[in-house]
Amino acid sequence: MKSAARDIVSRVISNERIADRIHDIRFALHSAAEPPLPGQFAHVSVPGVFLRRPISIAGFDPASRIARLIVRVAGRGTDILSHMKTGDETRMTMPLGNPYPxxxxxxxxxxxxxxxxxxxxxxxxxxxxxxxxxxxxxxxxxxxxxxxxxxxxxxxxxxxxxxxxxxxxxxxxxxxxxxxxxxxxxxxxxxxxxxxxxxxxxxxxxxxxxxxxxxxLEERMGCGVGACLVCNCGISKDAGDEVSYKRVCRDGPVFPLPEVVFK
Amino acid sequence: MNMSVDLCGVKLKNPLIAASGTFGFGREYDELYDISCWGGISVKGLTNEPRTGNPPHRIAETSSGILNSVGLQNPGVDAFIREELPWLSRMGVVVIANVAGATTDDYTEAVRKLSDSPVDIIELNISCPNVKEGGVHFGICPKSVSKVTGAVRKRCLKPLMVKLSPNVSDIASVARAAEDAGADAISLINTITGMAIDARTRRPILANITGGLSGPAIKPVALRMTWQASKAVAVPVVGMGGIDTGTDAAEFLIAGARAVMIGTANITDPTAGPRIRAELENFMSENGVDDANELVGSLRTD
Missing domain, CATH: 3.40.50.80 (Nucleotide-binding domain of ferredoxin-NADP reductase (FNR) module)
Structure with missing residues (x-):
């Protein structure tokens, strides 16, 4: 399947703290962006940290083209993201990854x-x-x-x-x-x-x-598009099969649960 | 304006090459933009047999770079030639096959197979810091560099570029050893060995404990080594390490590089390829440079 992902500029429409360290941020998506499906994610550029942050799509309204990202403050990158204000813009590649089927x-x-x-x-x-x-x-x-x-x-x-x-x-x-x-x-x-x-x-x-x-699944991610091979997870198609590494960003993030090999 | 450069007899339409390990085999980025904007693409490091690579985590972020420990996960050289190369060789870019191995025989066997394939250049990776055997162990002293380069040279029917590790005491002597053993070009630098620790758990972040540092953090080291290596050898040098803008690329050319590789920038900005190409063209026109070759080795120290 040819990916429909695009690297786009998105603008913050609102940012609301909905629980302890949890922020609900709505972004107006650029017209070039394809509508995301549940399970897909956005790879979001965060000013002040080196890597982008993969954030799952928590909602999308096709009429207004507003996407919702719910962010848990887990470190410096997500902390900066949680402080974004209405009108702030940032780049993100989206939609990425395979959705829930x-x-x-x-x-x-x-x-x-x-x-x-x-x-x-x-x-x-x-x-x-x-x-x-x-x-x-x-x-x-x-x-x-x-x-x-x-x-x-x-x-x-x-x-x-x-x-x-x-x-x-x-x-x-x-x-x-x-x-x-x-x-x-x-x-x-x-x-x-x-x-x-x-x-x-x-x-x-x-x-x-x-x-x-x-x-x-979640894993520390690099490129987000499937090229750098850093966000690997163990997958075994059938019990007893050899474990192979798949890319969380590209082959996932959604996998059939029986195939996932937990440590 | 002329952007094209000659790299050991192979013409690149511009001096920008996607660095091995950050660009896969090109398919993922071709979905975001036309990858023919690159002068060349150095593919993910290939070994004779497929490799699964290291367990997670494989990446740690630093303030201006990343540590990675992928450990050469790849489908093997046969699968590359059969499934990836037919597509990639139609994309209008110079294809560079990056080859790694645990033993000299691994290298020579993979290179023998690639010599019969349509790849344009073979890049000998003797500088991967993330595998237990081979990799950087070949690249740490002039003697072992000479041995593996010489063995591969005998089997290699393509231009041979040797990718050097920065984890050495004297980069000039290592570069000369590669040249003397038959390298047609030198590329440098691979990543600098480093590590990251989670102080709360007192554990390393990377499953492999150590990893390779890349990104703007290593640019000054990379520039210095590009300059030293290009003075030490007569063959062309391809410089890399933390290039994130067109001006960064120009700096490496000025230091003595014939071409440059761009790696980590692809990870932080998926459209880095076309962006840096446009920036380099802008830099040249703003500074009255008509030909990229004018920049090469033009460092003034007077």
Whole structure:
């Protein structure tokens, strides 16, 4: 597939602190930018740090062409990004990476998709929820499982509730509520994003219940387009197969969860 | 305005070459712009057999550069010739095959295969700091540089460029050793060995513990070594290390480089190729330079 990514200038429309160290920044996209899909990311130039920062797309409105990036302040780069003001401009390459395979999963039917997000991993799932809901004409029952370190870091719960039943776990394991729900019903697929320990645990749970699952991964990134080979992750197509390295930026960031090899 | 330069008998339409390891085999960047704007492309380092490379993390950021420890992940020279080269050799750029290995036999076998392929130049990578065997171990002293260059020279039917490591005590003697053993050109510098530590966890950031530093952080070192090497040898020198603007490129030409390579700039700015080309043209017209060759080795020290 020929990438539709473009390197463009985007302008900040608004920047709101929505939780502890979590900022919701809206960008007006340049007309040359292709609409992003859930799971894709923008590689954002940040003045004052050397490398760009890969930020997942948390929302996109096709009519206004406004994209939403939710940023967790994790270091100097994201701190500078979190201080961007309305009217500030920056370059970003987007949309990059492979999206969650939502269209393939839904196949025209009303989908039964569950979302599992840990911490800042909830961000791309907000766009997934919105996208699935629009695809299903608002009739999709999207079940969401969110987990946060503490109450101050929690965001997005009320937004997810607008799309369907949402469970919120603070300081525990997001997978506990999921395991309970999977005991009653198996959805068409689970889309996930979160820290590696959460995804690793989710991998085992999904294998036990036989549910299809896709996860968006994170790794220290260089070019963001697939050329420099620094953002590698271990992938094994089938259990027992040799582990090969794939590029998180280009072959991912979304991978079928059973194929991901966790340390 | 003439931008073209001659690199050991191969004509480059301009002196800008994408540096190995930052440009893959060209496909990813060709989706963002027409890669024929480059004078040449040095492909991701190739080994005779495929290599998986090092585990993550492979990159650490510094204030004006990066440390990487990819460890020569590549599909192997056969897959390159079969699957990548037919496409790349149609793109209207000089194709430089960067070759690495763990043993002299690895190098000679890969070079033998590439000598039968349509690549334009072979770049001998004896300076990769991120592999356990071979790589930089060949490049650290004049004697070993001479040995591997000489062995490869016998099998190499293409112009042979030897890429030198900066992790040496005397770059001039290493450059001369490569030239004496049959190199048609010298390229330098590869990355400078470094490391990064996470103080909170007291662990190295890179899984390989050490990595290679590149980017503007190393530009002064690279300029100095380009200048020293170009004075030491008669064959053309290709300079690199932290070039991020057209003026940076001009500085390397002035220091004595016939052409330059641009690496890390591709990572921080995916459209660095066409940008730096335009900037170099602007620099030349603003400074009344009609021919890029006028800049080469024009450093004034009087």
């Amino acid at each position: 939502i269209r393939e999963l839904t196949g025209g039917e009303i989908p039964d998709i569950w979302l599992v997000g840990g911490g800042i991993g909830a961000a791309p799932l907000l766009y997934a929820a919105d996208y699935i809901s629009r695809l299903a004409g608002g009739r999709a029952g999207i079940k969401t499982f969110l987990g946060f370190r503490d109450a101050a870091a929690a965001f997005g719960a009320s937004e997810f509730e607008a799309y369907g039943e949402t469970s919120l776990d603070i300081g525990g394991f997001v997978t506990d509520a999921l395991t309970e729900s999977l005991g009653k019903k198996i959805p068409d697929a689970i889309l996930a994003c979160g820290p590696a320990p959460m995804l690793s645990s989710l991998q085992k749970i999904c294998a036990r219940s036989g549910v299809r699952a896709y996860a968006s």
